[in-house]
Amino acid sequence: MEPNSPFQRTLREFWPLLILSALVTAVVVIIQAFGDPIVSRSLTEALIRLVVVVALFIFIGNSGLMSFGHIAFMMIGAYATAWQTMPVMTKGIFAPGLPEYLLQNSHHWIPATLIGGVAASVVALVAGLALMRLSGIAASIGTFAFLMVFYSFYLQWSTWTAGQSSLVGLPMTTTPWVGLVFSLVAIAVAFFYARSRFGLALRASREDAVAAQASGVNVQVQRLIAFVVSAFLCGLAGGLYGHFLGLLTVDTFYLPLTFITIAMLVVGGMNSLSGAVVGTLFVSFAIEILRVLERGVTVGVPVKLPANSAEVGLGIILLLVLIFRRTGITRNQEIYWPWKPVVSVSSVTRRQS
Amino acid sequence: MLEVRDLHVQYGRLVALRGVSFSIAEGEIACIVGPNGAGKSTTLLTVSGVLKPTRGEVIYDGKPISGLSPEAIAGLGVTQVPEGRHIFTGLTIEENLRVGAALRRDRDETRKDMERIYETFPILGQRKTQAAGKLSGGEQQMLAIGRALMSRPKLMTIDEPSLGLAPKIVDRVYEVLTELRASRGLTLLIVEQSSERALKAADRLHVLRNGEMQLSGRAADLKDGAEVHKAYFGFTKEHSGEVMI
Secondary structure (H helix, E strand, O other): OOOOOHHHHHHHHOHHHHHHHHHHHHHHHHHHHHOOHHHHHHHHHHHHHHHHHHHHHHHHHHHOOOOOOHHHHHHHHHHHHHHHHOOHHHHHHHOOOOOHHHHHOOOOHHHHHHHHHHHHHHHHHHHHHHHOOOOHHHHHHHHHHHHHHHHHHHHHOHHHHOOOOOEEOOOOOOOHHHHHHHHHHHHHHHHHHHHOHHHHHHHHHHHOHHHHHHOOOOHHHHHHHHHHHHHHHHHHHHHHHHHHHOEEOHHHOOHHHHHHHHHHHHHHOOOOHHHHHHHHHHHHHHHHHHHHHHHOEEEOEEEOOOOOHHHHHHHHHHHHHHHHOOOOOOOOOOOOOOOOOOOOOOOOOOOOO | OEEEEEEEEEEOOEEEEEEEEEEEOOOOEEEEEOOOOOOHHHHHHHHOOOOOOOEEEEEEOOEEOOOOOHHHHHHOOEEEEOOOOOOOOOOEHHHHHHHHOOOOOOHHHHHHHHHHHHHHOHHHHHOOOOEHHHOOHHHHHHHHHHHHHOOOOOEEEEEOOOOOOOHHHHHHHHHHHHHHHHHHOOEEEEEEOOHHHHHHHOOEEEEEEOOEEEEEEEHHHHOOOHHHHHHHHOOOOOOOOOOOO
């Protein structure tokens, strides 16, 4: 291949997007080839989480602010979608408070999921106007409070959410292939966002907020844009999750899910899209192995781990990463073009001091 | 082009500036010198809108700007190169320059300006895809200046361009700044600790001490340094006088 040809330059530019998409697709194709229904379900769940983790990366990775509130967006999306897609029969029983139109009609899951995403981003826009004024740890605590508020609210809103009980009878439409399509969309959105002038401005504010402002970047507005975009993807993931489980419980969207998705991002490397993808795949795979061991297998000798080993294992993985490799598996780098750099720098560089 | 009138600035109850006034004509290089804590950086931060004055105003091109946000002031063509350079170390050199053009929408022109900066600072062009944190101190200062140029400023304010740099590199920085004035008609407001260097580079010199303007004048008239010394330290130079800061 001719070095520096337009084709090669384009390929280099889009390399992380291509390689990550190929990686996720390959994993799905290989696992589906075995056709094990249990593994295939775990795979779907991992793909939904991948959408959430990529969404978290869009906000956390680019802004440098930690958010503990994104699972609330997933919840908002999940319920907003379910209100549209549940069969008319069950709606009246479990969510009698819904408006007349929703009670009488049931919609296809694809437009419903998109509307769920929009609902989550509208909430993000309103909440973000206040939250994005905060910085550092105050912002993180603010997002955590946001999660708690929405969790309590949905728990009490029993005529719409069935409160402590569940909404049931959601059509189970989320297959691994659906999960794959949404994962690829999320990865593409994150990739193009990070390259855009919005993503660049936000990353600049992450590096140095004062200098970014001096260059004319409105940090609050940039944070808000990322917050809304990532909330949209979380809302989509929520919609998918409801149609994966077939039922919705408010408890699903609280601390355990918040913890595991953030752990996935941290393990992979918070500041890179590759980190989000690799972290999700790695942690999902590790948990799956531990679950298999919990059930007990025979490898020459019978091996059986105590119950909840998966949670302990996740904690250990996170600790090890934080101790030995704080920037994550990917060291916060994107997967780069593996061949020799086209511009050689060593010979022409004259260090000035 | 810029007029600062009776500026008072406070950090909480701590008074940093008490009634500072000066003005800069278009195409001029003005230097503010003074000892630590004199209020030099405060003056620049107030001009660029990061700090709000408690009294007095900043007038740019005939319009008061002291109430505007930093982004809005940057949009009017006043760009700051902050103290300690503040480049985005985790971004590449090219990305640093793109952020400098954050307020611009003319893609092709932005591209051309970037090429022009690579011509002025070849080292940046050679290493444009590398992380900016890998540059040396002098190179980082060039990048900070290049980034500021990307917004096509009319007035550029620079806070201590010599900070932490070897004297030879500082010479080069001032050379570049003088060239920029000539080639782009840029007006420069520079904060500097060394009055000697300021006298060499500036058209007009302002000496600030304890939040008050001690002396303002044409650099050519202040060449012998005695007046500047008195304004800078608050006492006259009684000894031989060959040493100047």
